[in-house]
Amino acid sequence: MTTAAEKKGGPKSLAAGRPPILQRPKTISRSATKALINKHHLLQKRKRQTIAKGDKAEEAAIDAEIEALGGIQSYQEASLQGQRRDRGGDSSRVLMQWLEPCLSSLSTEGSGHRLRMLEVGALSTHNACSKSDRFDIVRIDLNSQEEGILQQDFMERPLPRDESERFDIISLSLVLNYVPEPKGRGEMLRRTTQFLRNAGRYIGDPQLSANFPSLFLVLPAPCVTNSRYLDEETLAAMMESLGCVKVASKTSQRLVYYLWRRGRVCKGAGVSFSKKEVRTGPTRNNFAVVLS
Missing domain, CATH: 3.40.50.150 (Vaccinia Virus protein VP39)
Structure with a gap:
């Protein structure tokens, strides 16, 4: 379902969506890191919905929750920790x-x-x-x-x-x-x-x-293997429309x-990709990419 924020038009800056996570010692466990990331994803989703409704008081309350969890610097520290070999590298x-x-x-x-x-x-x-x-x-x-x-x-x-x-x-x-x-x-x-x-x-x-x-x-x-709106075939078609081959x-x-790899010719010029369901099922996530 398209949100009111999505209907307003132009893309927002990357800063509007990148979630921070809680600042912890560098030995925080993988499970704890994942739980904190999920918490911030939820808060960011709630914030976008609140902005769409124009509820300034609720937006401020959510901002306070996010701030209490540490800020973007803490998110980056956790991301760096995730680059260790024992975390996937x-x-x-x-x-x-x-x-x-x-x-x-x-x-x-x-x-x-x-x-x-x-x-x-x-x-x-x-x-x-x-x-x-x-x-x-x-x-x-x-x-x-x-x-x-x-x-x-x-x-x-x-x-x-x-x-x-x-x-x-x-x-x-x-x-x-x-x-x-x-x-x-x-x-x-x-x-x-x-x-x-x-x-x-x-x-x-x-x-x-x-x-x-x-x-x-x-x-x-x-984002690709379990999304309701994006699968490997759709992503490949989208990239091909931009002149790219896998x-x-x-x-x-x-x-x-x-x-x-970007080729010399854009094969799909003029092709658009909307938020269209490609998989069904209650366990799917809502990650989507829209290309006008």
Whole structure:
């Protein structure tokens, strides 16, 4: 069911949907972290409903509950904890496993031989991509926690003026699911294509042209495997409409990983994807992506 907030039009900033979680010592258990995340998801959902109704008093009360749980900084600390190997690890390790065969032929002598990456929602400058010395990385996040990460909302980042400001690859790891509205998620996916370089630049290297320019997308597995409105087929059709084809994918118990390569032709220009039910059943979640 479409909320009143969704009917109002344009996508909201990423900051409107990214939930914080409770600040705890770095040894907080996985189960406790999950419970806190679920609590914040519930509060954020209630807040969006309250905003739609225009109930300022209730909105203030919910804000106070969220603040009592710690704020976005605490959320990021928990996210960093989640990158430990015993918590599922750094998602960019999967990306490096996929790309290593084609990256191994690249020279590492000088920055001119490295590929350009935009990491949206960056939490650390020490992940697998950073350590590989294969990329010049621009890292952005809503609330930077480390030097080397620019505090910026991707949806408000100025569009590239020319090819030199575009990227060979963009990482959206556990970012799209925090955008508060389905339409905003679709706009985020569309916007990534505006930041990717022209596919023709790799034509002289078959290995690179098979993998770049590309989008690395990571989502909680239930967003695709158990959603009422999104499945693998729908996501693939949506990405194809943006001119992207799937290069690689992986599904774990907790996450789904994708590498989408942008082609030279947008095959589905003009195609739209509404919030349409693709699965039935009372246990399904309501994660959706709307692409106008």
